[in-house]
Structures are given as C-alpha cells and as structure tokens.
Amino acid sequence: LDVPFFDTDCPSCLNILHSDDTTVPEIFAILRQWVPRTQKDIKTLASEILKRGAHVNDRDGLTDMTLLHYACKSGATGVGDLTSSTQTVGMLLDYGADASLRCRWTDMTPLHYAAYFDVPPVIELLLKATKKADIDSPCQVFDGGTPLHIAAATLCLGAAQTLADCGASLTSLDNLGRIPFECVPEMRKGEALPSEVSTACNMRDLLRCSLPSGVHGSDGSAQQQEAAPSPSTGRVLLQSLGLKIGDKVTVGGSKVGTLRYCGTIHFATGIWAGVELCNPLGKNDGSLGGVSYFQCPMNHGIFAPITKIQKYDGSPQVDAASP
Incomplete structure (x- = not known):
C-alpha cells in the first residue's frame, strides 16, 4: 500500500481498505504503523482481516504476531486508544482467539504484550479468559521474567498494579534470580526523563509494599546484570x-x-x-x-x-x- 500513514478518516484510505483487491498481508502492514491515526482503528482493521476469511489466530508473516497480539498493544498510552483496544480484544476472544499463543520471535503472549505496553483493562480481560493460568508465565526475551517482571522493567505502573491486584507472584524469580522489585531500572537524575524517575520510585513503592512479610527486595541496581544483546x-x-x-x-x-x-x-x-x-x-x-x-x-x-x-x-x- 503506497501510503505514508493509513487514516480511516481519509476517504481514499477507506476505499483502499474496503477494496476486494486489498489483501490480508497488506492490512497487517497497516496494523504495523505505530501512529495514533492507525492504532485507534484497530477494531476496523481486525474486522476487515476476518471478513477476508482469515482465521482469528492467523499470524502476520513478518512479525509472527496474531490479531490478538496487535490488539493488546494498540492500547498503549499516547499512541493507541484504550477503549478501542479493549473492545477489540473482547471481540477477538469471543471469536475464539487463543490467548496462549506466543510470537515465535519475541516469545511473548498477548498478556506479555499488554504488560509491556501498559494496558490494564486488557490485562483484566486476558486473565479472565485464561482463568489466570498464565499470570506468571515466563518470557525468555525478558530473561524468563513474568508479566510482572516485564511491567516492572518497563515502568508500566498501571499494568504492575493490575497484575499485583489479580494475584501475580511478587516473589517469582527470573533466569537471573530476580524478583520483579529487583527489575525496576535505576533511573538516575540527569540521565532520564523526570517523569521516568518518578515512575521508577512509585514502582518500587508499589512492589515493596506488596511483598509478603519477611521478603525484602534489594536495590534493583545492585542486582541487575548486563543482559546479552538480542x-x-x-x-x-x-x-x-x-x-x-x-x-x-x-x-x-x-x-x-x-x-x-x-x-x-x-x-x-x-x-x-x-x-x-x-x-x-x-x-x-x-x-x-x-x-x-x-x-x-x-x-x-x-x-x-x-x-x-x-x-x-x-x-x-x-x-x-x-x-
């Protein structure tokens, strides 16, 4: 599709989307455009893919992500739309989307993506669909960390709060022997945005206060090891x-x-x-x-x-x- 950004408010874009000549791979290419005007229309784009006969669990040939993976990350603050993302995830789950499927490249499930992109309502939907069976599922890209490890490492405070409230383990260890508290990055003043320094402090407070009695997380900066490049x-x-x-x-x-x-x-x-x-x-x-x-x-x-x-x-x- 020879358009810089897809926008469903544009009549020409809509004509392309509704055309029988537009293929499923081409719509997946639109889904990969990480701009608000595209991500806010995740439900429309997902519906067009399904209308063309694609299975709800079919994957993007370039990224190996399913529609559910894309819908989960489309709720990211500042880029996506939380309401549209949540509605689309609900629709896909109703159609039989498998919430346990992992992207073969990133080893991430839909829950990992929802934690990574900080989409709390989607986390709640996914955990309800899986009956919390995968709440502590490890992801090898994050050193075997759980969704809570991921939320802690990426400063996704809303996701961390939701996971903790839903019963995620505060003491699960990743492959480097760290609990989620120890994965909160050390955001030094002068090297990071002020908002990130504040979020890191709030994340530590959340995870520290949630730890079971007798368990004391150490300073994450002392425990973190240099991860191998990926x-x-x-x-x-x-x-x-x-x-x-x-x-x-x-x-x-x-x-x-x-x-x-x-x-x-x-x-x-x-x-x-x-x-x-x-x-x-x-x-x-x-x-x-x-x-x-x-x-x-x-x-x-x-x-x-x-x-x-x-x-x-x-x-x-x-x-x-x-x-």
Whole structure:
C-alpha cells in the first residue's frame, strides 16, 4: 500500500481498505504503523482481516504476531486508544482467539504484550479468559521474567498494579534470580526523563509494599546484570511498530529526533530505544554510565522504553526544528 500513514478518516484510505483487491498481508502492514491515526482503528482493521476469511489466530508473516497480539498493544498510552483496544480484544476472544499463543520471535503472549505496553483493562480481560493460568508465565526475551517482571522493567505502573491486584507472584524469580522489585531500572537524575524517575520510585513503592512479610527486595541496581544483546528481538519489535533505525520519531509525544539504537541497555532489562533529538533537550551523547550505544552531540541523546516511541507524522503541535 503506497501510503505514508493509513487514516480511516481519509476517504481514499477507506476505499483502499474496503477494496476486494486489498489483501490480508497488506492490512497487517497497516496494523504495523505505530501512529495514533492507525492504532485507534484497530477494531476496523481486525474486522476487515476476518471478513477476508482469515482465521482469528492467523499470524502476520513478518512479525509472527496474531490479531490478538496487535490488539493488546494498540492500547498503549499516547499512541493507541484504550477503549478501542479493549473492545477489540473482547471481540477477538469471543471469536475464539487463543490467548496462549506466543510470537515465535519475541516469545511473548498477548498478556506479555499488554504488560509491556501498559494496558490494564486488557490485562483484566486476558486473565479472565485464561482463568489466570498464565499470570506468571515466563518470557525468555525478558530473561524468563513474568508479566510482572516485564511491567516492572518497563515502568508500566498501571499494568504492575493490575497484575499485583489479580494475584501475580511478587516473589517469582527470573533466569537471573530476580524478583520483579529487583527489575525496576535505576533511573538516575540527569540521565532520564523526570517523569521516568518518578515512575521508577512509585514502582518500587508499589512492589515493596506488596511483598509478603519477611521478603525484602534489594536495590534493583545492585542486582541487575548486563543482559546479552538480542538484535533479532529488537528488529522484530521495530518491525511490529513499523519502525527502523534512522526513522524520525517522537519521544513521549513531544520531543522529535532520529531513532539511533534499539536493544538492551546495561541498567534495565528489555528493549529500549536511543534517540538523537533535533534540539538539545536530551540527557547525554548516546552514552550511559560509560557505555556508548550511539553517538550524537551532548544533550541531544535520550533513552526511553520502546513503548514511548512513535513514528513522527509531521504533527504541527510538535516542535521539529533542527538545532
């Protein structure tokens, strides 16, 4: 489909979507566009795929993700629409979508994606559908961590609260011997966004207060080990978001820059993005704690969870001026 971004408010886009000539793989390509105008219409896009005879558990040939995987992440704050995501997940579950299927590239189930992209209502729906059988299911991309480990590592406070309220284990160990509390990244002032420093503190408070009596989580920074790079996983996550290294992106919906890095970092688990900002609004030069992940002028570099990144669509309210 030769369109930069798909928008169902655009009559031409709708004509393409409803055309009998538009194939299931082409609609999956639309689903991979990580911009609000696409993600808010996840229900329409999923319905069009099913109308063409696809099975509800069919997978995207590029990312190996099912419609349920895509619907779970479409509720991400700042990019997707929570109501649409929740409705679509409910629809797919009613149609028989299998909530236990894992993406072969990322080893993530729909619940892992809902935790990773911080979508609490979807987490509740999935746990109801599976009767909580997978609430502590491990994911090898996150060092064998459970959904709660993932939420802790990616600072998804709403997801962590929901998982804890639903009975997720606070003492499950990942492959590195860490409980979820010990996976909360050490967000140093001056190296991270102020909001992320605050969220990390709140996450520690939540998980510390929820620990059973007699169990004391240690400071995550002392327990974290440097994770082995996983370039294939980083590439697949970027593909599922319709992104690639070198793309112009926004961080947190406001700062504009160029995506320079996607992968593991030394102070946190999971996949993070490194961005060279257009303006000197960053925290570093692409290095953290003496480790260089990419190179850019000082104060132009910033790191953020990949869930906080979206492709820049030229929105006028975002300042994209070059330095």
